[in-house]
Amino acid sequence: MIGNRFPKAARPLLIKGARPIGFDKAFDQPIDILIGTDGRIAEVGGAIVAGDEARTLDAKGAWMSPGWTDIHVHVWYGGTDISLKPTQCGAAHGVTTMVDAGSAGEANFHGLREFIIEPARENIYAFLNLGSIGLVACNRVSELIDMRSIDIDRTIATVEANRDVIVGLKVRASHVITGGWDLTPVKLGKKLSRILKLPIMVHVGEPPPLYDDVLGLLTEGDIVTHCFNGKAGGSILEDEDLYRLAEQAAARGIVLDVGHGGASFSFDVAKAALERGLPPKTISTDLHNRSLDGAVWDMATTMSKLLSLGMKMEDVVTASTTAPRRAIGLAADGLLETGKPAEFTLFDVVDADVTVKDSQGATSTLHRMFEPRHAILGAEPIVAHRYVPPARGGDEPHACPHCGWKS
Incomplete structure (x- = not known):
């Protein structure tokens, strides 16, 4: 693993008055954290005096969790x-670690690494697509047509x-991708995952293959993404056998x-699963340019949706921080210890009144929202905010005030 690759900072950073949550050590009151110029924790305490050389960030009683970790995004821009x-x-939206979920296959992974992963200020990892071309022309040109789409030797x-950056393999198991190839790509991906001793992330969608059959092939540590999709034939809500x-x-x-x-999360399915005691292990967005301004928006909004459906804060x-870190083999314990x-x-x-949609177009009003304030990457605090999509029907492009991107 590349771990945290934060550049050396000019000055230490003192965070004052943060309320820790999601760590393996409990705190009953706000704490201060001193971070050295090397990006590592120098001191944790109740009232740290750092001296004039340190910058001070007053958390003003905000919650502080391990960095939000989104294990399903698509960031192979270009x-x-x-x-x-x-x-x-x-980071501008509170996420410190991201995992690109299969945008690149073996034929173009070098570009994802050189042009995206290495220059990024965030920590970025990747699931390598089983299909050699990855998602170059997503859903227009399938990455898994037949065996000519896969080069086992080059993938290994x-x-x-x-x-150091590839954390698993990605297979999209859906008839819109694989046609009638059914379970063969999942079987091949699982075989390679055993050889490589890495997990496989499987996209479940429109059958075939059946969600039921996919689950039968997977073992401990493997990942089913889109677990609460509402697609006909693939929803755990409509099929009691599949639910079990x-x-x-x-x-x-x-x-x-x-x-x-943009097509893989149902309020009804998630609510029913939560009420029956089946929560997601990890929360991720599947952000891409077709979901950003549609149903998803950002990690904070996705977390808020699960909160509104009954998950405890x-x-x-946990499902947005340490659980995804464990899923991809990153350290998840002792994250507030000196030297880490x-x-x-x-x-x-915060209290809110925000109307959102799921992937099927069903609406819901969120009354409590996660609002990121800062992402802390080493000794660098990055101002963060929730993404607000542009108003529909407007003529002017929407520009994010922190990342500058225009939609």
Whole structure:
């Protein structure tokens, strides 16, 4: 793993009055955190005096969690026709670690690494697409037509040469991708994941293959993304047998990931699963240029949707921080100990009246919202905010005030 790659800062950073949440150590009152110029925690205490050389960030009682970690985004900007820039879904919106979910395959992963992962201020990892071309022309040119789409030797070699950033394999198991190829790509991906000793993330969607059959192939540590999709034939709400299979999969350690996206999250399905005791293990956005201004918006809004459906705040935080870190093999314990890299998100939970949609177009009004304030990457505090999509029907492009991107 590349770990945290924060550049050396000119001055230490003192965060004052933050309320920790989501860490393995409990705190009963706000704390101060001193971060050295090397980006590591120098001191944690009740009232730290750092001296004039340190910059001070007054958290004003905001919550501080481990850095928000989104394990399903598409940020191979310029390399695929759906990808965003990392700045559009990263630190400016409270997210410190992102995982690109299969935008690149073995044939073009070098570009994702050189032009996106390495220059980014956030930590970016990747699931390597089983299909060699990745999502170059997503859904217009399938990456998994037949065996000519897969080069097993080159895929293995690409993973071995990039184990510091590749955290698993990605397979899209849906008839709109694979036609009648059914389970074969999932079986091949699972075989390679065993060889490489990495998890596989499987996109479940319109059958075939059946969501039921996909679950039967997966083992502990593998990830099902779009777990609460509302698609006909693939929804755990409409099929009691499938629901029980999903429960059994979660019990044996398969990670159920939200993967909201533009077509893959249903309020009704998620609410029913939560009421029956089947929460997602991880919360992710599946942000891309077709979902940003549509149903998703950002990580904070996605977290707020799960909060509104009945997840406890602490569980939402865990599913957005340490749980996804564990899912991709990153350290998730002792993140507030002296000497550890400083990677945090400062946020508030505020009263709101915001109307949002799921991927099926159903609307809901959120009355409590996660509001990111700062992303902390080493000794650098980055002002963060929720993404607000442009008003429909307006003629002027919407510009994000922090990342500068215009929609």
